[in-house]
Amino acid sequence: MNSISTMITTTTSTTKAATMSESKISARNVQVFYGEKHALRDVNIEIRPRSVTAFIGPSGCGKSTFLRCLNRMNDTIASCRVEGSIGIDGENIYDPKVDPVQLRAKVGMVFQKPNPFPKSIYENVAYGPRIHGLARKKSDLDDIVASALQKAGLWNEVKDRLQESGTGLSGGQQQRLCIARAVAVSPEIILMDEPCSALDPIATAKVEELIHELRSNYTIVIVTHSMQQAARVSQRTAMFHLGLLVEENDTDKMFTNPDDQRTQDYIMGRFG
Amino acid sequence: MTDITAAGIPPAETQKKSLLTLDDRTRRRNAAEMRFRMMGKIGVLIGILALVGLLTSILSNGLSSFQQTFITLDIHLDPARLDKSGNRNPEEIAKVTTFGYAPLIEKALSEAMTAKGILGNGVTVKAAAELISKEAPADLRNYVIADPQSIGQTVSFKLLAAGRIDGYYKGRVTMESAKLDRNISPEQLLLADKLKSAGLLTTKFNWSFFTAPDASDTRPEAAGLGVAIIGSLYMMLIVLVLSLPIGVAASIYLEEFAPQNKFTDLIEVNIANLAAVPSVVFGILGLAIFINFAGMPQSAPVVGGLVLTLMTLPTIIIATRAAFKSVPPSIRDAALGVGASKMQAIFHHVLPLAMPGVLTGTIIGLARALGETAPLLLIGMVAFVREYPAGPPDGFFDPASALPVQVYNWTQRGDPAFIERASGAIIVLLIFLITMNMVAIILRSRFERRW
Numbered sequence: 001m002n003s004i005s006t007m008i009t010t011t012t013s014t015t016k017a018a019t020m021s022e023s024k025i026s027a028r029n030v031q032v033f034y035g036e037k038h039a040l041r042d043v044n045i046e047i048r049p050r051s052v053t054a055f056i057g058p059s060g061c062g063k064s065t066f067l068r069c070l071n072r073m074n075d076t077i078a079s080c081r082v083e084g085s086i087g088i089d090g091e092n093i094y095d096p097k098v099d100p101v102q103l104r105a106k107v108g109m110v111f112q113k114p115n116p117f118p119k120s121i122y123e124n125v126a127y128g129p130r131i132h133g134l135a136r137k138k139s140d141l142d143d144i145v146a147s148a149l150q151k152a153g154l155w156n157e158v159k160d161r162l163q164e165s166g167t168g169l170s171g172g173q174q175q176r177l178c179i180a181r182a183v184a185v186s187p188e189i190i191l192m193d194e195p196c197s198a199l200d201p202i203a204t205a206k207v208e209e210l211i212h213e214l215r216s217n218y219t220i221v222i223v224t225h226s227m228q229q230a231a232r233v234s235q236r237t238a239m240f241h242l243g244l245l246v247e248e249n250d251t252d253k254m255f256t257n258p259d260d261q262r263t264q265d266y267i268m269g270r271f272g
Numbered sequence: 273m274t275d276i277t278a279a280g281i282p283p284a285e286t287q288k289k290s291l292l293t294l295d296d297r298t299r300r301r302n303a304a305e306m307r308f309r310m311m312g313k314i315g316v317l318i319g320i321l322a323l324v325g326l327l328t329s330i331l332s333n334g335l336s337s338f339q340q341t342f343i344t345l346d347i348h349l350d351p352a353r354l355d356k357s358g359n360r361n362p363e364e365i366a367k368v369t370t371f372g373y374a375p376l377i378e379k380a381l382s383e384a385m386t387a388k389g390i391l392g393n394g395v396t397v398k399a400a401a402e403l404i405s406k407e408a409p410a411d412l413r414n415y416v417i418a419d420p421q422s423i424g425q426t427v428s429f430k431l432l433a434a435g436r437i438d439g440y441y442k443g444r445v446t447m448e449s450a451k452l453d454r455n456i457s458p459e460q461l462l463l464a465d466k467l468k469s470a471g472l473l474t475t476k477f478n479w480s481f482f483t484a485p486d487a488s489d490t491r492p493e494a495a496g497l498g499v500a501i502i503g504s505l506y507m508m509l510i511v512l513v514l515s516l517p518i519g520v521a522a523s524i525y526l527e528e529f530a531p532q533n534k535f536t537d538l539i540e541v542n543i544a545n546l547a548a549v550p551s552v553v554f555g556i557l558g559l560a561i562f563i564n565f566a567g568m569p570q571s572a573p574v575v576g577g578l579v580l581t582l583m584t585l586p587t588i589i590i591a592t593r594a595a596f597k598s599v600p601p602s603i604r605d606a607a608l609g610v611g612a613s614k615m616q617a618i619f620h621h622v623l624p625l626a627m628p629g630v631l632t633g634t635i636i637g638l639a640r641a642l643g644e645t646a647p648l649l650l651i652g653m654v655a656f657v658r659e660y661p662a663g664p665p666d667g668f669f670d671p672a673s674a675l676p677v678q679v680y681n682w683t684q685r686g687d688p689a690f691i692e693r694a695s696g697a698i699i700v701l702l703i704f705l706i707t708m709n710m711v712a713i714i715l716r717s718r719f720e721r722r723w
Binding site (some may be wrong): 110119178 | 600607616
């Protein structure tokens with residue numbers, strides 16, 4: 001791994017040393033195909049560390065596809081093909097030498113529908129650290145589970161029933177459990193694919209609050225259908241439309257004075 | 273479609289209808305639904321009647337095989353006849369054939385009949401001895417060989433009654449049929465009644481039906497399922513041990529890892545086809561490959577088990593793949609999302625969730641294999657086997673029978689007593705099958721989890 005990183009830093013990042021320092025993820029000419037379908041065209045984006053970046057856009061615009069490229073979850077789809085390069089800390093994650101399993105420990109993911117394992121709350125959170133060998137002793141694992149649940153703001157609600165099934169929690173709690181599960185393997189980046197679309201407003205508010213808190217330690221990329229949510233939680237917003245990255249800007253500017261007419265139309269509700 | 277277009281037409285003022293009267297359309301629709309429900313009910317009824325008919329016929333024919341008529345005698349195991357040297361050497365005791373034991377039985381019978389006052393008035397010991405099964409001396413000999421120290425003692429022994437006597441108390445043999453029968457006379461039936469009232473002849477639960485090996489055509493009373501049950505158990509063991517891991521491994525590979533291309537499509541189609549291949553074809557395959565080519569022994573559970581494994585594999589693979597398909601993809605995503613490898617995701621999360629389906633499929637496949645007859649006929653498991661196979665694993669290579677083949681075998685024989693035995697064997701087979709299905713249901717409900 002070290003050899004790759006040095007190789008990449010010597011070849012590519014000398015020219016981009018300035019941008020490297022402030023971007024956690026940098027995508028270059030990313031093209032995604034599903035069989036014959038060209039789902040994403042030529043996406044270039046820099047995502048800043050320790051901030052929240054929101055992807056917005058109408059359904060089928062490719063925002064989720066791009067999100068899933070960032071931890072190579074698209075590898076599980078046989079017909080999917082990705083071109084271009086996506087660098088995380090300057091290392092191209094589509095390099096043939098990169099093992100997606102190792103990558104996903106670094107880039108956690110929270111899905112649209114809460115999907116806890118049908119196991120106990122404790123086991124849900126402990127699973128990641130266990131397979132990555134993060135804890136040597138039972139007490140270490142207990143600490144990791146407790147701290148992950150604390151970070152996900154779920155500790156006070158579940159600390160007395162860690163052995164109960166994770167699927168018995170409410171929808172919002174399940175989603176925060178999934179966030180705790182992602183946090184437990186100490187990722188640097190957390191991807192969230194419409195994490196609140198299956199939740200009620202109160203649960204949504206809690207998850208958003210949580211995203212605010214997590215921002216100080218993690219780089220967060222969130223796909224959302226709700227523009228209010230994008231405005232509330234993110235610092236940067238990227239607008240996708242028909243497989244193109246239309247505009248990427250500070251969230252404040254995006255929602256007040258976007259550069260692109262299509263962004264303007266989408267935000268005003270003229271399509272999508 | 274007509275409903276939609278009709279709804280588009282605004283109702284004419286004159287056609288105003290009350291909701292309390294049914295219009296023709298509704299009436300016809302309701303009638304059609306009623307007809308459909310009736311057909312469904314009739315179908316279910318036919319099914320239930322068929323099942324009830326089947327069960328009553330099997331039970332009425334077969335239940336009596338669990339009872340057997342015995343003649344209980346106190347037999348003095350005379351050392352002068354059984355062990356002339358007197359040193360209880362098992363080899364020398366084994367030299368005494370069944371002919372050496374028959375006089376002991378006759379002597380005991382004569383003593384018992386004298387004591388009860390039945391002898392005399394034209395009743396001879398010889399006629400009475402014919403009421404006892406020809407298998408009885410052999411049973412007595414086996415008892416003595418197993419326990420040489422019993423020589424010299426007087427042992428109360430339960431001897432099998434002859435098949436005709438057993439049939440007499442089960443209603444199969446009557447005075448009329450005995451008149452035409454060379455094996456039994458009406459006088460002997462009357463004698464049996466006397467023995468019964470004297471308490472010498474009794475009807476008891478027939479354990480030997482489950483433990484004894486098969487017997488010859490002329491001794492239906494001694495025929496049992498012992499060898500067939502052992503053979504079937506051995507085969508099920510082989511089928512389970514081979515087909516479960518192979519089947520599950522194949523399905524996991526095909527479902528989760530194999531690339532989607534023409535070749536895997538071809539494999540899939542062929543697995544589906546194999547599931548539909550008549551079982552007798554697998555028997556020919558087993559005969560050609562395992563016996564003729566690989567030189568394995570005939571009539572052996574190992575060959576039967578291998579053939580049934582081949583037959584069961586497609587069923588298990590199809591059921592397992594269906595179980596894997598039914599696990600929601602979100603569970604896979606969740607596992608991959610925290611950095612599990614594909615194999616970890618499958619073995620830690622998908623397989624446990626698919627387990628109820630896998631087990632159900634396996635047990636149903638096993639149950640089908642247990643009831644399979646045709647392929648076993650071709651690999652020689654229909655042979656007449658008197659010797660118990662050895663314990664596993666050596667016993668896998670010894671000749672054995674199987675439950676369904678034993679049923680087939682017994683139905684081929686002339687004596688009506690074997691029809692009773694065959695029905696009894698069917699009941700045993702059904703009990704095995706029902707037990708297996710129960711296990712499948714219990715496992716399914718135990719492993720089933722919400723997600």
